[in-house]
Amino acid sequence: MNAPWKSGSTNGRDQFAAYLCDETSLDVLRPVAIEMGWQPEKCNKGGLRNAVQSLSIAASPNILLVDLSESGDPLNDINALAEVCEPGTVVIAVGQVNDVRLYRDLIASGIHDYLLKPLSHGQLRDALTHAQAVFSQPRAHDSGGVKQHISTAVIGTRGGVGASTVATSLAWLFSADEKLPTALLDLDIHFGTGALCLDLEPGRGLTDAIENPSRIDGLFIERAMIRANDNLAILSAEAPINAPLLTDGAAFIQLEEEFRQAFEMTMIDLPRNMLINFPQLVADVNVVVLVTELTLASARDSIRLLSWLKVNAPHARVIVVANKVQPAVTEISKSDFEASIETKIAFSIPYDIKAASTAAKLGQTFVDANRAGKGGAVLRDLSNTIISVGGEKAAPAKSGGKSLLGKIDFKALMAKGKKAPAKAG
Template sequence: MNAQEFLRPKSSAATHAVDLLAVLSDAASVEAVKSLIVDQAISHARAQIGSIDDAIRLLQVLERPPRQLLVDVSGSTMPLSDLERLAEVCAPSVAVVVIGDRNDVGLFRSLLEIGIQDYLVKPLTVELVQRALSARDPSAQARTGKVISLVGARGGIGVTTIAVSLARHLADETQRQVAYVDLDLHGGAGNSMLGLRTNNGLTGLLEDTRAIDPQSIVGALVPAGDRLFVLSSELPYDAEFALRPGAISELINTLKRRFHYVLLDLPGRGGHSVTEALDASQVVCIVADPSVHAARECVRLLRFAEDRTGEPVVSVLLNNPLEPVADRVQPKDFQRALGRSVLHELPYDPKSLARAENLGEPVAGRKKQPGFAAAIERIANGLTGRESSAAPLPWHARLMTPRRTP
């Protein structure tokens, strides 16, 4: 069966549950994998002839990513570049085994450095493939997406505007899979900014007493594009919601195995949901405006976030949602009050933001020129490591882990 036949399955179930997917360039290699599938009675497995481009197309139509993937770079003049393209559609949790026809130690080392599980040289045998699939490096289990929380020092200072803009930028510019989660269960502004209606998928997941699994996640997500997906809810104003302990952590752990980036838009006040979200985050961005109250609350939030068990990298984003006037706190005075520097300052850009919010469009503006869109690009570059090319970027997310500011 070739890739085109696979893309036109007889039933939609054919694209739903594939735990092992092998797309190899020659019949002998495919037969070796098929023999392993039969010998080991591996369910939900598929092996077929195809190229790395076919593997990319198949990953795009699968309802959930496979647990293990075998791809063939035989004959490729630029295998690392081909695998870069594969990374754009491949979930962080997938264990990738690369098949090739070059017994090249340098290539093998380069593949290991970018997070590939193993590299096998043809001809393939059942035993060779079995060892590669069963000897998964325990460290590969940790290759999950980056969890980024955004929380405001006070209300109305643009947390959701920044979060939505950042989610859009990461999905469109880095070509990675992004989940945006609006944790305001009674209805945040994220959906209107994205031009969507909520399906109440978030509370549906959180109120289910069963474990959150990838299949239930798929049904709860609302697509906002090819790579951006939204989880949200809009409970009635008078509705109470009993959040079971550990539900937020469980949700985040499931999402980060599927997405390269998980952006959490946190409500303004604390509680169990905020605490669990911060505990599960690698990066916490505290959004403040240049005011005395925001500075005071920012100090409290900094202390609270930096004491979390996950030891996230915590930074401050200084937004200017209102027109600058003489009596506002100056950035240098704000930083002096915090006792630390501000990572990024976002400018007052009312025209671009008003149009984007009301039309559900990305923030307009030339990203390389001063403005809100340019500030979002700088924040995204800091998260992805694009602002520095000194070190090789990891396999899936190409994420930088910034150092904690003293």
């Protein structure tokens, strides 16, 4: 219904429809509808259940007025209505129960307004006029909007470097601090922690999308995604580990396209192994955040991933972020690491096990639970950078003549007391 990430064209849809239980209310509504320029025939006898039955076989209108007077469980019935309403429909409920808790629950469920009976001409006209203004206001993704959609992929060079922590924190900052409608897509289908970091159940939305890519549209997005706050929705999965991932990647591309239409920010928690089978995932990404640690293994894989991104996503701005930094105990110094990968580390997040434990215990993102900490400050700087560079094209990286492993000066590292890994023959 009227969610903050609503999408949609109005082509082929009626401007207004109403389903009211009693003739007295209909007699008040019909003159208002005519005054608004709508057909009085769209004012139907019957309450919410009649609306659900009718809209299950016909397109929902731009503005829908429904009567809850005969509903024994209004919230449950509203959820049934959401199943048949197209994205963007502005719904006004009418009822006889004067209960502030019911009002709040209805508003939280996506209802635009709740009117008490008996209805009056002025009350209806004001509510419908406001609903019309809400429906007509420019969406963030409309061509007239000033804000550009930014898609960011967060990739970890190794398992456990904290890519998911960074991805969920950035998504939270975009949505909670910047008030930008944000989608978080966790593509670790079997072991993702995106929902877990937000203390949410992942649902079946992502697995349903993979199994039935043809179902993916604006309505599917609105129903399948789990809301974390007013501006953040997440799509993730905990697929059974005995169920292999069988997909050609079409679902992921379709999801990214729908996100561009419905949100201002897309955050993709992208496991590095997904790049092997689905390189098209970064085809339309604006920013890639490469999360690494200052270790030999991470240096090797940073080189490989940076080289891969230069070929497969030359348009994207790549930001290297060092996580869990402990200057006294790193395998490689920051300067040696940067020399090896031939790229500067843009941000360094200090290692703070206490802060990470606090976030886990509270069921909050790292940045939300540790706003006063140094790590939180670094993540806020990173989010500001992404917002500012999202539309820019990355400068071409310098190409070198060395092999990937040859770019690491193993002799220099060994001279500093480090053991170099054996080169593959």
